Amino acid sequence: MSPKDKKFVMAGLAICIIIAVLAPFIASSNPDGLEKTAEDISTTQESNSYNAPMSDYTIPLLGEDNPYGGAIALIIGILITLAIAYVAAVLLRRRKPESLE
Numbered sequence: 001m002s003p004k005d006k007k008f009v010m011a012g013l014a015i016c017i018i019i020a021v022l023a024p025f026i027a028s029s030n031p032d033g034l035e036k037t038a039e040d041i042s043t044t045q046e047s048n049s050y051n052a053p054m055s056d057y058t059i060p061l062l063g064e065d066n067p068y069g070g071a072i073a074l075i076i077g078i079l080i081t082l083a084i085a086y087v088a089a090v091l092l093r094r095r096k097p098e099s100l101e
Contacts, residue, residue, distance in 0.1 A: 013078075013082070016078050017075060017078065019074075020071060020074035020075045020077075020078055021071045021074075021075070023070070023071070023074060024067040024068075024069075024070030024071050024074070025067055025071075027070075058070060058073060059072055059073055
């Protein structure tokens, strides 16, 4: 990777981290349209077929109403996504053909 590409990737990562840190503090506590509709028409019986490890962008150890937990959950999500993308890029990159000697 060229130095120019490294600077570009690092700038993108810095922007993602800044957004992740600020997002929980500026996000609205009111549900959006889809979530509000789901609450309005939901039945009394809820299905728990899957429990996400960081549901609603919270970390269970820090509590549900802790905004720092939301920031940490977002940063962890960004790092996991970047790690998966990096592994995929390494596995799918073009390999130089061996020279015939």
